Amino acid sequence: MNFQGVVMNVADLNRSIDFYREVLDFTLLSQKEQLAAVSAPGSDRTQVIVLRALGSTVVGGAGHSGLRAFILEVESDDQLERIASELDARRLLISRRDHSEWTAVVGRDPDGVAVVVAWHSGGGRIPEEAWRTLDDFLYGIGE
Numbered sequence: 001m002n003f004q005g006v007v008m009n010v011a012d013l014n015r016s017i018d019f020y021r022e023v024l025d026f027t028l029l030s031q032k033e034q035l036a037a038v039s040a041p042g043s044d045r046t047q048v049i050v051l052r053a054l055g056s057t058v059v060g061g062a063g064h065s066g067l068r069a070f071i072l073e074v075e076s077d078d079q080l081e082r083i084a085s086e087l088d089a090r091r092l093l094i095s096r097r098d099h100s101e102w103t104a105v106v107g108r109d110p111d112g113v114a115v116v117v118a119w120h121s122g123g124g125r126i127p128e129e130a131w132r133t134l135d136d137f138l139y140g141i142g143e
Contacts, residue, residue: 001024003045004046005037005046005048005049005050005051006035006049006050006067006070007049007052007059008049008050008051008052008070009052009053009054010052010053010054010110010111011053011054011076011110012109012110012111013031013034013035013036013051013053013055015110016036016051016109016110016111017031017036017051019109020038020051020109021038021048022085022086023083023090023092023107024040024041024072024083024115024117025041026038026039026040026049027039027041029048031076032038033053034052034053034054035050035052035053036050036104037049037050037051038049038051040072040128042074042075045119049070054077056098058130059060067113068114069113069114069116070109070113070114070115070116071114071117072115072116072117072118073117073118073119073120073122073125074117074119075119076120077103077119079119080103080105080117080119082116083105083117083122084096084105084107084117086104087107087115092107092108092109093105093106094106094107094108094114099128100119100121101120101121101122101127102118102119102121102126102142103118103119103121104116104117104118104119105117
């Protein structure tokens with residue numbers, strides 16, 4: 001089983017499209033009225049976020065904005081540093097975590113959803129075993 005996509009409610013569709021394109025290099029696949037699909041770069045699998053505009057007066061339940069956090073993995077330290085710089089330039093960079101096996105930066109998208117971008121220092125993908133140890137870093141994401 002592979003991650004295919006997620007639907008994310010947003011307050012301002014164009015602002016969110018700009019963020020995912022400019023900061024994270026996502027590609028805009030399609031857009032109409034209050035819906036857009038953006039695709040993650042550099043993957044041999046299709047991985048899509050469907051952005052759904054709800055406006056600025058959203059409340060709980062299915063009408064709430066966003067997710068708590070969205071976690072991405074990049075292939076190089078250069079990619080990670082470029083994203084960290086973009087987040088910092090927009091005053092959306094929250095923190096950085098250097099682990100023995102991976103490095104992550106945490107920022108926020110325009111709707112306040114935590115965006116975590118990680119890189120495996122040994123190259124390749126972060127192994128499943130890394131998720132078997134849940135530490136305070138994960139608990140604090142999205143706070």
